[in-house]
Amino acid sequence: MSGPLAPPPQPLDPAHGRHLLLQMLRVRRLEEKCVELYSAAKIRGFLHVYIGEEAVAAGVLGTLGPDDAVVATYREHGHALLRGVSAGAILAEMYGLVEGCCRGRGGSMHLFDAATRFFGGNAIVAGGLPLAVGMALADKMAGRNRVTACFFGEGAVAEGEFHESLNLAALWQLPVLFCCENNLYAMGTALGRSESQTDIALKAAGYEISAWAVDGMDVLAVEEAARRAVDAVRSGGGPHFLELRTYRFRAHSMFDPERYREKEEVARWLERDPITLLRTALESAGHLPEPEWRRLQSDADAEVAAGVDFAEAGTPEPLADLTRFVYSEPGSHDGGSRP
Amino acid sequence: MKSSYREALRAGIRDALQRDDRVFLMGEDVGAYGGSFAVSLGLLEEFGPERIRDTPLSESGFVGAGIGAALGGMRPIVEIMTVNFSLLALDQLVNNAASLLHMSGGQFHVPLVVRTTTGAGRQLGAQHSHSLEGWYAHIPGLRILAPATLEDARGMLWTALEDPDPVLIFEHGSLYNVPGELAEDAGAVDITSAAIRRPGTAVTLITYGGTLPLTLEAAEQLAGEGIDAEVLDLRSLRPLDDATILASVAKTHRAVVVDEGWRSGSISAEISARISERLFFELDAPVGRVCSAEVPIPYSKHLELAALPSAARVVEAAREAVGAGG
Numbered sequence: 001m002s003g004p005l006a007p008p009p010q011p012l013d014p015a016h017g018r019h020l021l022l023q024m025l026r027v028r029r030l031e032e033k034c035v036e037l038y039s040a041a042k043i044r045g046f047l048h049v050y051i052g053e054e055a056v057a058a059g060v061l062g063t064l065g066p067d068d069a070v071v072a073t074y075r076e077h078g079h080a081l082l083r084g085v086s087a088g089a090i091l092a093e094m095y096g097l098v099e100g101c102c103r104g105r106g107g108s109m110h111l112f113d114a115a116t117r118f119f120g121g122n123a124i125v126a127g128g129l130p131l132a133v134g135m136a137l138a139d140k141m142a143g144r145n146r147v148t149a150c151f152f153g154e155g156a157v158a159e160g161e162f163h164e165s166l167n168l169a170a171l172w173q174l175p176v177l178f179c180c181e182n183n184l185y186a187m188g189t190a191l192g193r194s195e196s197q198t199d200i201a202l203k204a205a206g207y208e209i210s211a212w213a214v215d216g217m218d219v220l221a222v223e224e225a226a227r228r229a230v231d232a233v234r235s236g237g238g239p240h241f242l243e244l245r246t247y248r249f250r251a252h253s254m255f256d257p258e259r260y261r262e263k264e265e266v267a268r269w270l271e272r273d274p275i276t277l278l279r280t281a282l283e284s285a286g287h288l289p290e291p292e293w294r295r296l297q298s299d300a301d302a303e304v305a306a307g308v309d310f311a312e313a314g315t316p317e318p319l320a321d322l323t324r325f326v327y328s329e330p331g332s333h334d335g336g337s338r339p
Numbered sequence: 340m341k342s343s344y345r346e347a348l349r350a351g352i353r354d355a356l357q358r359d360d361r362v363f364l365m366g367e368d369v370g371a372y373g374g375s376f377a378v379s380l381g382l383l384e385e386f387g388p389e390r391i392r393d394t395p396l397s398e399s400g401f402v403g404a405g406i407g408a409a410l411g412g413m414r415p416i417v418e419i420m421t422v423n424f425s426l427l428a429l430d431q432l433v434n435n436a437a438s439l440l441h442m443s444g445g446q447f448h449v450p451l452v453v454r455t456t457t458g459a460g461r462q463l464g465a466q467h468s469h470s471l472e473g474w475y476a477h478i479p480g481l482r483i484l485a486p487a488t489l490e491d492a493r494g495m496l497w498t499a500l501e502d503p504d505p506v507l508i509f510e511h512g513s514l515y516n517v518p519g520e521l522a523e524d525a526g527a528v529d530i531t532s533a534a535i536r537r538p539g540t541a542v543t544l545i546t547y548g549g550t551l552p553l554t555l556e557a558a559e560q561l562a563g564e565g566i567d568a569e570v571l572d573l574r575s576l577r578p579l580d581d582a583t584i585l586a587s588v589a590k591t592h593r594a595v596v597v598d599e600g601w602r603s604g605s606i607s608a609e610i611s612a613r614i615s616e617r618l619f620f621e622l623d624a625p626v627g628r629v630c631s632a633e634v635p636i637p638y639s640k641h642l643e644l645a646a647l648p649s650a651a652r653v654v655e656a657a658r659e660a661v662g663a664g665g
Contacts, residue, residue: 069411100444101444102442102443102444102446103444103445104444105441105442105443105444106442106443106444110442110443112439112442112443112444112446112447113446114443114446114447119410119447120439120442120443120447121442121443122435124430124434124435127403127430127431127434127435129403130399130400130401130402130403130404130406130407130431131403131404131406131407131410131435132407133400133403133404133407134403134404134405134406134407134408134409134410134411134415135407135408135410135411136407136411137404137407137408137411137413138407138408138409138410138411138412138413139411141363141389141408141413142361142411142412142413160399161399161400161403161430164395164397164399164400164401165400165403165404167395167397167400168394168395168397168400168401168404171395324445325440325441325443325444325445326440326441326479326480327440327480327482327504328440328445328448328502328503328504329445332445332448332503333448333450333503
């Protein structure tokens with residue numbers, strides 16, 4: 001049933017380790033740029049960055065295939081990027097431009113991309129869980145061997161939709177991988193101040209779902225747990241649940257004075273920066289010479305810089321198109337017709 | 340052939356299940372129980388538990404799952420037992436079903452159909468009797484249907500399933516047992532236009548769903564008094580068929596809206612406003628309204644009846660509109 005700990009990581013493969021490091025760096029650099037662009041008023045609205053939590057998306061998303069689906073939250077820039085949405089399309093969306101992945105209709109919290117089967121971008125905490133259940137139901141009914149990965153924060157655990165969705169997924173044995181990004185705070189509310197039972201994997205186990213708690217700062221541990229869980233889900237083992245114990249280094253959003261946590265606590269978690277942890281492991285094993293580290297950083301920087309250039313060159317949606325996409329346009333969908 | 344409204348609905352569901360293997364019905368007690376209002380009676384035996392899928396009492400969960408299944412290429416019909424219970428799924432209906440297409444810049448369509456029971460008249464009290472379809476009609480991205488006839492009960496579903504966007508169908512609980520004649524070859528009907536159920540010249544009585552029968556009854560009474568009322572069945576509350584509404588009122592120059600919803604902030608208010616905006620100088624009388632009293636619907640029979648629109652109140656409002664009152 002529920003193991004309290006994830007299986008131990010495999011021995012570190014140098015090339016794969018560098019690949020994972022690059023994935024985390026790409027997210028980190030994108031998010032740092034987002035903060036900068038927010039301060040420059042290029043990006044508006046609410047902005048929630050993923051800095052500190054990169055090992056979760058990097059570890060899980062690499063285990064999925066192109067036919068699988070991803071449902072995420074409003075802190076989803078990194079998931080979108082690692083799923084294959086370009087930095088340019090993400091940034092243009094945050095700029096509110098037609099070149100954005102949602103033509104400027106969604107913004108930071110609502111990134112969607114049909115080509116990569118990235119289903120948002122849901123800003124209602126736990127609102128994406130029922131969707132993931134339904135997508136998995138469709139796959140099961142249609143006989144498709146796909147996995148739907150659903151990311152949500154530990155704050156979602158307090159919502160009824162969390163419980164309804166876990167029950168449905170287990171009851172119907174649906175191919176969902178639930179990924180709880182437990183960063184310990186729902187905005188400013190600490191887990192211990194909002195849950196009578198703070199062991200989230202245990203809650204999932206209560207629904208007869210195989211659940212593992214995983215060190216979410218260790219990308220290798222995340223990846224190994226995700227690989228095993230995805231394999232189990234794909235081979236008909238029903239839903240699986242990962243509680244990924246992580247930490248948000250930055251404020252909840254750009255309007256958060258962080259009154260609810262101590263600087264010392266943040267400092268302790270910063271010592272477990274997922275990028276530093278993997279970099280140190282690679283370096284101490286002799287797998288990351290300094291030029292190689294510099295190359296990874298410059299690759300990530302270059303990708304983000306190209307994304308910014310793309311967004312800067314974008315165009316606003318014509319006002320005449322304001323009310324498009326409220327209802328489907330003729331020819332934009334098969335309409336369900338069947339002979 | 341003879342049919343009840345309930346049987347017409349069931350025929351529509353059966354037809355959809357036969358025509359398209361992506362269609363399935365999901366909801367509380369739709370299977371083993373046979374449907375809480377017996378609409379799906381017998382379908383479990385015919386189509387099996389995968390496609391006639393009983394759910395736990397998790398409205399938000401299974402409505403959201405319906406949205407997800409629609410995103411995944413299925414054509415789900417989700418039954419919510421009553422409109423009051425649909426409030427537990429408002430998050431999914433408004434924040435996801437109605438918004439996903441727009442938020443995603445046109446990428447993700449939600450071909451979901453939700454069926455639910457609405458309305459009062461059965462002494463079920465305040466948590467089973469409300470008429471909230473007008474609320475849902477406020478939401479861009481949703482289509483809101485109210486079948487009032489056997490033909491619409493039979494035919495709206497397939498058209499709704501073919502629509503790439505979410506459609507909510509509100510079935511008035513007092514209609515399920517209504518008997519009538521349905522053509523053997525009754526099939527899909529359009530879901531955008533209003534229908535003139537009784538042509539007339541003196542006043543347009545605008546209604547939908549459960550109040551159509553009493554409005555037609557009122558029109559017959561009015562005819563006996565020499566008032567030739569036209570009865571317009573909206574059929575769709577969103578979008579509203581402005582053209583048919585305005586054409587009728589432009590002809591009769593008088594309108595009364597009959598709506599079991601509460602008057603304040605209602606679909607009747609919306610219709611009245613549209614008529615006033617577009618036909619102000621055509622009107623020979625203010626637009627009248629017959630709505631429910633502004634109370635949670637009470638249990639006691641005499642109180643419930645007093646709270647609801649009646650043929651007598653429609654007659655009275657129509658007389659007032661034509662200046663024949665008192």
